[in-house]
Amino acid sequence: MADSYDIRKYKNPLFTVDSVLFTVKDADLKVLLVKRASDPFTGQWALPGGFIDIDIDHDADMTALRKLKEKTNITPQYLEQLHTYSGVSRDPRGFSVTLVYFALVAEGNASAHVTTVDDVKWTSVGELQDLPVAFDHKYIVEQARQRLKQKALYSMVPVYCLPEYFTVGQFKSVIETILGKTVQRKTIIRRIEATDMLEKMDEKVRSGGRFAQLYRVKPGVDIVNFERNLST
Amino acid sequence: MADSYDIRKYKNPLFTVDSVLFTVKDADLKVLLVKRASDPFTGQWALPGGFIDIDIDHDADMTALRKLKEKTNITPQYLEQLHTYSGVSRDPRGFSVTLVYFALVAEGNASAHVTTVDDVKWTSVGELQDLPVAFDHKYIVEQARQRLKQKALYSMVPVYCLPEYFTVGQFKSVIETILGKTVQRKTIIRRIEATDMLEKMDEKVRSGGRFAQLYRVKPGVDIVNFERNLST
DNA sequence: GAAATAGTGTCTCTCAGACAGTATACC
DNA sequence: GGTATACTGTCTGAGAGACACTATTTC
Structure with a gap:
């Protein structure tokens, strides 16, 4: 791990926590997306997530759960880390790091709140192509889908x-x-x-x-x- | 992903990139550790790693490889993400996030530099117990070992x-x-x-x-x- | 020859795939 | 009865485990 932290030497990358939350409804795999209210990519669809609040969250798992709860009122039945995506070109604001979780929920435990608002929706992963999706989130959803597929084979x-x-x-x-x-x-x-x-x-x-x-x-x-x- | 970033609202957690680099030598699994030169845990052994340098690194993979090269002069033959560890209690300086990689190298490709310095060494994972190891790195090495074991079963x-x-x-x-x-x-x-x-x-x-x-x-x-x- | 390591032949066991056959519900 | 879904029985096939066997090298 790092030596003593020198803010003058290392500019901090933007760090966020997002979740790919899946459910299965009517024999169709759905992913939960939220409509962005601010730049960049205002109005486009993105994975639910946000910044760690170090005064509230004990760790990043808690951030993921809290953000899902706040934005969609859903507590998933399963949560694990998918991958951490990073790089200079995935966010126009500069170098960014996003810890992405992979989560599952039963369709019936998920719809109550989502159906009452129009900035959160379940999207068929097959229809993602046609949707304006922010950042590299289309790619991330595909990675998550591959992981889910693998897990279904052996677990x-x-x-x-x-x-x-x-x-x-x-x-x-x-x-x-x-x-x-x-x-x-x-x-x-x-x-x-x-x-x-x-x-x-x-x-x-x-x-x-x-x-x-x-x-x-x-x-x-x-x-x-x-x-x-x-x-x- | 996040809405527009407000530094006044969210204190940034400390973010670092570390690697668990394994090799096998004389029928013994070894992990590479470096001796810390500064607080906290000065003089204790820790995983090689450090901060992302957003002016040099294109992404975190590159940070992991760069830090291994700088500190130990090793370029691993295999590199993948292990897990991202986070929380308020794993670093005395406060909330920290560490993206940990899992890497492999052949023993012969690894020893040249390591043997010439005394702040980098290959440690038998069986002997980790007796060693002063910084942060939660003992636990992380054990997680990495489990991952390696699983991978050896099916890949x-x-x-x-x-x-x-x-x-x-x-x-x-x-x-x-x-x-x-x-x-x-x-x-x-x-x-x-x-x-x-x-x-x-x-x-x-x-x-x-x-x-x-x-x-x-x-x-x-x-x-x-x-x-x-x-x-x- | 013996000892050591490399490589083959082949049997067993476990578990997924396939699919026929039976059971129980509704109409 | 017919249809639909639930469940069972059982055969096949692929690949890991076990282990005896052969092959090639040094001494």
């Missing part, structure tokens, strides 16, 4: 796109949306049984045909990884 | 701990050192053949018994990942 993370109680069919659908391909229902069930991360509830729920078993994530368990990927 | 990254030309036996030994367990030679060979990332050289080299085939990483190829882990 249970997609459960964090689901409501508290869910069926195998819903879980399968979320995974298929993330991967962009179908997977064998049998494979999902084998994985659920292998992990011991979920528990069966006492109730079942109607779902078109035969009633479906309800599951939920066991309280307090950690995310489970597998030693073999699903096929790509 | 070819350990080749970046090897010199340009190497044998299956050397590759096997590096992997075993990183994992702390033996692996089947057959498994290594199967993986080498599956990836097409290495090429056989025309020469063989003596190695105690029968001559061993020399390999090298094909120029320009990317790191290859596998869909199944080695067992842990």
Whole structure:
């Protein structure tokens, strides 16, 4: 780490914390964007985020959560660091550093506030091309999507796109949306049984045909990884 | 990302870039540490790093590489981001943010300069406990070691701990050192053949018994990942 | 020859993919 | 009954683990 800090010698880069928050709605992967109210890129869409407030935030995780809460009233079910983007050319104001988080939330836990304001919206990642997006945020969303895809291959993370109680069919659908391909229902069930991360509830729920078993994530368990990927 | 920057409102956190540089020497995993010349933690060992110089560095990757070059005269064969550590309590000077890289180098490409100075040294990660280490760097090294271990299970990254030309036996030994367990030679060979990332050289080299085939990483190829882990 | 390391052949085991077959709901 | 979705049984295939076997070098 650094020697004693000399403000005269090192100009400080602009440092911000942003989040790529995904959800799955109607078999479509959505990302949360906010409309910028000030320069640069006023009026364009950008990832929710902002500056660390060192009087409030204990660390950057807290900044990410606080900014999501403030701007969108959402507390994600899953949060991890994606990457830190930096460079002289990604912000017209000069050298900038952005710590980007990658977050997941169930669609039902997310829509209440978002639908009441017009400067925050869920955007289908497929439709990002056509949208005016600020900074390098289009690229960052794509990186996050790749990470989510990878994680869906070898871990249970997609459960964090689901409501508290869910069926195998819903879980399968979320995974298929993330991967962009179908997977064998049998494979999902084998994985659920292998992990011991979920528990069966006492109730079942109607779902078109035969009633479906309800599951939920066991309280307090950690995310489970597998030693073999699903096929790509 | 952030709205317009107001220095009066947001005090800037201290931002630095550090690297955890590993190598494998004599079947032992080593990490590069430098002795601090100034407060805080003067005289203790710390990860090599420092401040971004926004007049020189195009991005933080370049800062990491520049600092390694300046302090240790090493250019790593592999470099990726590990994590960004932040918080109010990890530096006595106040809220700090440190972007930490994870890097690998062959032992032979690394020792020339290091052995001539006494404020830079390779430390066995097993011996870190007994050493006075600054900040949370002990914890960070452990996180980096876990990442390296994971990567060794599902990717070819350990080749970046090897010199340009190497044998299956050397590759096997590096992997075993990183994992702390033996692996089947057959498994290594199967993986080498599956990836097409290495090429056989025309020469063989003596190695105690029968001559061993020399390999090298094909120029320009990317790191290859596998869909199944080695067992842990 | 023995010792040491390199390399091959091949069996087992685990788990994802595939898909047929059964179960239970609604109409 | 028909249709839709839930769930099970079981075969195949890929790749890691294990380990016996052969090959080539030095002594």
